Amino acid sequence: MSEYPLVNRKQFTSTMRNDLMEAFNRLHEETRIPKSKLHDEAIEDLLKKYHYEIPEK
Template sequence: MSDLKNRTRIGNTVDNELLKKFKLLSQETKIPMSKLLDEAIQDLINKYNKGRK
């Protein structure tokens, strides 16, 4: 049983070069990859929801 109360595990594939850059960004900023991914997903939702009511 998972102890994650506010998070859900997902599985996906990512372009190799994007993943390298993503890991480096996480290391350089000291921000966990999961938090960076949350921010990126929120940005995409905001981008595609503009103009929708």
């Protein structure tokens, strides 16, 4: 178990196309926005696209 347990987040593993990962890494480096925050934003946009309700934070 981690020394710092996650309270407001859940960890998961996934894969991504190589070209998307390269662009994602560049976006992170250029904006200095944490990858987890960028990922949250992308999932929120996907849920909106398919008209799924986004739970309150």
